[in-house]
Amino acid sequence: MRILLVLILACSVSVEACEPSDGDRFEIDSETILYIVFPDNAPVVSEYFDLDFFICKNHQPWSPSRISVDASMPAHKHGMNYRPEVFHSAIGRYHIRGLLLHMPGHWRFDVEIEYPGSRLQIKFDRTL
DSSP states (O other), X not given: OHHHHHHHHHHHHHHHHHSOTTSEEEEOSSSEEEEEEOOTTOOOTTOOXXXXXXXXXXXXXXXXXXXXXXXXXXXXXXXXXXXXXXXXXXXXXXXXXXXXXXXXXXXXXXXXXXXXXXXXXXXXXXXX
């Protein structure tokens, strides 16, 4: 009975961790979904902020080979002045630290996900 309870809890934690209720949802393909969770009140001009990413395949946490994040201002044709760090914190979960948008306006985020045999790019916008 104890083993069954542990398995049920483990399954429910992985599904919850894979589908955060407050994340922006991006469908990569029919099986794979990326959730991006912005902290409250972020981003703010010239203040560092972090992001959490959850990557799920068939409703289970999934980790690609590599993930990177960058942001740019298309109207000004420049990007951020700093490179954020990407930390793989658990299967299917990434923490991006050190993002800084140094001026107000329209910013485009570019997320690149690599896994064997493929590379995907997801773009999304935020205005400060």
